[in-house]
Amino acid sequence: MTAVIDNPMTRSTRAELLRLRKWPAVWVTVAVWVALALMFGYLFPYLSYRTGDLSFAGDGDTRAQLLVEMLPAALPTVLVQGLPMFGGALALVLGAIVAGNGYGWGTWKTVFTQGPSRPTTVGGSLVALTIAVVGILALTLVLFTGVSLVVAGVESQAVTWPAAGALLESFGGGFLVLEMWALLGYTLGTVARGPALAVGLGLVWALVVENLLRGVGALLGPVEAVTEVLPGTAGGSLVGALIDVSANPNETPGILDVLSGGQALVTVTAYCVGLVVLVLVLVRRRDVA
Amino acid sequence: MARTELPAVAVEQLHVVRGGRVVIAGLSCTVRSGRITGLLGPSGSGKSTLIRAIVGVQAVAGGAVRVLGEPAGSPVLRDRVGYVTQSPSVYPGLTVAENVRFFACVLGVSLQDVDRVLEVVDLARYADTMVGRLSGGERSRVSLASALLGSPRLLVLDEPTVGLDPVLRVRLWDLFAALASEGISLLVSSHVMDEAERCDDLLLLRDGALLAEDTPAGLLERTGTDDVEAAFLALIDEGAA
Ligand SMILES: Nc1ncnc2c1ncn2[C@@H]1O[C@H](COP(=O)(O)OP(=O)(O)OP(=O)(O)O)[C@@H](O)[C@H]1O
Ligand SMILES: [Mg+2]
Numbered sequence: 001m002t003a004v005i006d007n008p009m010t011r012s013t014r015a016e017l018l019r020l021r022k023w024p025a026v027w028v029t030v031a032v033w034v035a036l037a038l039m040f041g042y043l044f045p046y047l048s049y050r051t052g053d054l055s056f057a058g059d060g061d062t063r064a065q066l067l068v069e070m071l072p073a074a075l076p077t078v079l080v081q082g083l084p085m086f087g088g089a090l091a092l093v094l095g096a097i098v099a100g101n102g103y104g105w106g107t108w109k110t111v112f113t114q115g116p117s118r119p120t121t122v123g124g125s126l127v128a129l130t131i132a133v134v135g136i137l138a139l140t141l142v143l144f145t146g147v148s149l150v151v152a153g154v155e156s157q158a159v160t161w162p163a164a165g166a167l168l169e170s171f172g173g174g175f176l177v178l179e180m181w182a183l184l185g186y187t188l189g190t191v192a193r194g195p196a197l198a199v200g201l202g203l204v205w206a207l208v209v210e211n212l213l214r215g216v217g218a219l220l221g222p223v224e225a226v227t228e229v230l231p232g233t234a235g236g237s238l239v240g241a242l243i244d245v246s247a248n249p250n251e252t253p254g255i256l257d258v259l260s261g262g263q264a265l266v267t268v269t270a271y272c273v274g275l276v277v278l279v280l281v282l283v284r285r286r287d288v289a
Numbered sequence: 290m291a292r293t294e295l296p297a298v299a300v301e302q303l304h305v306v307r308g309g310r311v312v313i314a315g316l317s318c319t320v321r322s323g324r325i326t327g328l329l330g331p332s333g334s335g336k337s338t339l340i341r342a343i344v345g346v347q348a349v350a351g352g353a354v355r356v357l358g359e360p361a362g363s364p365v366l367r368d369r370v371g372y373v374t375q376s377p378s379v380y381p382g383l384t385v386a387e388n389v390r391f392f393a394c395v396l397g398v399s400l401q402d403v404d405r406v407l408e409v410v411d412l413a414r415y416a417d418t419m420v421g422r423l424s425g426g427e428r429s430r431v432s433l434a435s436a437l438l439g440s441p442r443l444l445v446l447d448e449p450t451v452g453l454d455p456v457l458r459v460r461l462w463d464l465f466a467a468l469a470s471e472g473i474s475l476l477v478s479s480h481v482m483d484e485a486e487r488c489d490d491l492l493l494l495r496d497g498a499l500l501a502e503d504t505p506a507g508l509l510e511r512t513g514t515d516d517v518e519a520a521f522l523a524l525i526d527e528g529a530a
Contacts, residue, residue: 023383
């Protein structure tokens with residue numbers, strides 16, 4: 001414990017990691033994510049596979065296709081397919097409560113007078129949030145791998161592993177999408193100086209406003225141009241590129257092919273960098289109420 | 290006593306404007322080293338604002354605040370000044386020990402120190418209790434415990450005794466006295482005038498201006514009163530006359 005490198009940033013990262021690890025709200029968020037991901041990734045497809053009722057998700061898959069998508073070889077796809085919708089929304093909630101709670105309870109005010117400087121403190125907090133995002137995705141991958149092995153075993157299918165490159169690409173892309181939403185939540189929590197308003201506004205934006213705008217954008221040229229740079233469009237397109245949505249007629253909500261993979265990657269990365277800069281500028285400049 | 294020691298806090302001609310209103314108008318005062326200084330004044334008199342200026346979280350419109358010889362808010366002061374906000378700054382979703390450990394990580398002090406400060410504020414029994422289930426007074430002691438971590442030279446406590454029962458209040462003031470005897474300077478705000486007698490020095494604040502800066506005995510003698518509350522009223526009359 002004493003041998004840990006002690007620089008201001010690691011101090012603050014360790015403090016924030018402690019807070020995240022011990023905080024029930026974080027585990028509730030993670031549990032909801034895992035439950036949803038397992039339900040939509042494996043449980044529902046498996047049920048429709050077993051019952052032969054293919055109306056699930058109305059995506060026109062055959063039974064054989066359903067099975068293929070539950071086997072280990074399909075991990076790169078299944079890992080990211082839930083991210084644009086509920087993955088992003090839950091990452092947003094996580095980011096918003098991590099930033100907002102400290103304002104709501106006045107803890108940032110105290111932390112900002114103690115220990116490392118404000119940008120370092122918030123930097124450490126962002127590192128902790130990023131570690132949490134990577135951890136959640138890794139946990140998901142481990143669970144999914146286990147479940148897909150079980151499916152392969154129960155259905156006596158040969159286990160073929162996905163290409164390492166494809167899995168890595170999917171993990172990396174998925175991480176960027178989740179990180180973007182988490183940072184968006186963190187920014188909202190910082191601007192609103194509290195979790196409630198940030199969570200509320202963020203969710204309305206991610207789940208309602210973006211979809212409405214995309215609907216209007218399909219009819220109105222100028223609006224369409226705007227929707228192309230929205231975080232949901234960028235994240236959805238990045239995932240769409242990863243699972244090759246254009247070759248796959250699935251209608252999974254939130255997955256898009258509006259932007260090319262390259263454009264989407266650039267946009268998502270730009271959001272991540274831009275939001276970090278914005279948060280650091282905000283906390284540096286502001287009076288702590 | 291005759292030593293010309295550097296004051297723990299020196300405030301000169303401080304002006305603070307909040308929400309477009311002058312909240313502190315040209316205030317000067319000092320907090321002497323190794324003593325308990327009581328910052329007394331009615332609600333809204335500017336106690337918290339002055340404290341915020343001292344710990345460096347308040348934008349000031351003019352004047353200078355020096356803390357332990359450095360400008361208020363300097364990075365070097367971060368490890369030397371402990372600050373307890375008026376409303377406890379704790380995470381209700383964490384236990385008492387986890388809250389204090391959080392601040393121990395922030396300050397980079399050893400986790401063994403956590404047990405020590407919990408003993409000091411008499412919360413060791415509640416170490417594993419969720420802070421959200423504590424009473425207001427217990428929560429504020431969690432905040433106080435965090436401020437005691439490490440080895441602060443100056444403790445700035447904004448109304449730390451609000452909501453405490455008389456027994457605990459006496460205990461807390463005993464603790465302050467013990468800390469002061471170790472050479473730690475304390476600035477403690479309160480709007481309960483009867484806490485004044487536990488202080489070595491007093492700063493009486495009203496409407497953002499200093500009414501008096503004296504020892505309790507000096508104040509009573511000067512106003513010819515026998516408690517600080519009466520002295521406070523006498524000073525207001527004096528000012529009005
Ligand atoms: N965030 C704010 N914006 C604008 N004005 C404020 C703000 N906070 C406090 N004030 C004003 O500044 C003045 C001094 O407030 P301050 O909080 O320093 O008083 P106080 O002496 O600590 O009072 P209390 O004993 O009630 O805590 C008050 O008149 C208050 O209305
Ligand atoms: Mg106050």
